Amino acid sequence: MREEELEVAIKVVIVGNGAVGKSSMIQRYCKGTFTKDYKKTIGVDFLERQIELDGEEVRLMLWDTAGQEEFDAITKAYYRGAQACVLAFSTTDRDSFEAAHSWKMKVEDECGEIPTVLVQNKIDLLDQSVVDPEEADLLARALGCRLLRTSVKEDINVNAVFRHLAACCLAELRLQEEEYALSGASNGIPPLTISAFSPSMQNGKSHHGNGTIILRPGKQKSHKKKNVLRNACRIL
Numbered sequence: 454m455r456e457e458e459l460e461v462a463i464k465v466v467i468v469g470n471g472a473v474g475k476s477s478m479i480q481r482y483c484k485g486t487f488t489k490d491y492k493k494t495i496g497v498d499f500l501e502r503q504i505e506l507d508g509e510e511v512r513l514m515l516w517d518t519a520g521q522e523e524f525d526a527i528t529k530a531y532y533r534g535a536q537a538c539v540l541a542f543s544t545t546d547r548d549s550f551e552a553a554h555s556w557k558m559k560v561e562d563e564c565g566e567i568p569t570v571l572v573q574n575k576i577d578l579l580d581q582s583v584v585d586p587e588e589a590d591l592l593a594r595a596l597g598c599r600l601l602r603t604s605v606k607e608d609i610n611v612n613a614v615f616r617h618l619a620a621c622c623l624a625e626l627r628l629q630e631e632e633y634a635l636s637g638a639s640n641g642i643p644p645l646t647i648s649a650f651s652p653s654m655q656n657g658k659s660h661h662g663n664g665t666i667i668l669r670p671g672k673q674k675s676h677k678k679k680n681v682l683r684n685a686c687r688i689l
């Protein structure tokens with residue numbers, strides 16, 4: 454397989470309290486649609502979108518997790534292998550803002566520190582806001598991540614959220630590639646990587662599937678790029 458045929462795939466988890474707009478955000482980003490109906494997510498859901506960034510094809514695999522606590526045990530298992538995170542709260546829901554820190558901890562427990570963006574959604578409802586702008590800025594600083602204010606309804610800043618995360622992951626990947634190159638690519642034996650792959654990838658083909666995580670060994674491709682993959686963006 455040639456280098457130009459390789460693709461960077463990034464697993465992104467979207468977390469935050471119920472009804473902050475996580476499913477809506479993924480639907481908006483992947484399908485360009487918005488509905489004002491609320492249907493709580495049961496467990497997890499999955500959508501994906503391919504984008505081009507810095508001349509690189511990037512596939513974003515977006516895992517929408519339920520915000521309701523009753524699903525905690527299920528959703529945590531799906532955090533594993535995530536390389537980036539959207540931490541969402543709602544402009545009109547104080548509890549969701551106060552819960553952001555604990556959501557970050559839950560993700561960190563499973564994934565370690567990964568590129569994360571704090572998202573204040575529903576800014577079309579600023580007149581009903583229960584969070585001061587300065588408080589949100591402070592929280593972002595305390596959590597060490599960028600704050601983006603979005604309205605999924607009005608399609609404001611949604612693209613920016615995912616482009617920012619993809620850019621962070623690509624930068625990390627390039628750094629690893631450089632380190633790998635500098636290390637002299639020592640023994641020539643690729644490490645075996647066990648990866649949480651997209652549920653839509655089965656038998657090497659893309660299926661829009663049933664939400665099952667497929668665990669399988671990293672592919673043994675005859676290209677050195679595969680060796681840089683650990684807990685960073687994967688090249689499939």
Ligand SMILES: Nc1nc2c(ncn2[C@@H]2O[C@H](COP(=O)(O)OP(=O)(O)OP(=O)(O)O)[C@@H](O)[C@H]2O)c(=O)[nH]1
Pocket residue numbers: 469470471472473474475476477478488489490491492493494495518519520521574575576577578603604605606607
């Ligand atoms: N006004 C406004 N409403 C929004 C926005 N984004 C989402 N909503 C509404 O908020 C409600 C909840 O949205 P969901 O996307 O289902 O929320 P969720 O975070 O996925 O909820 P769970 O599945 O329970 O975790 C729905 O009625 C959406 O239409 C927004 O930017 N502005």
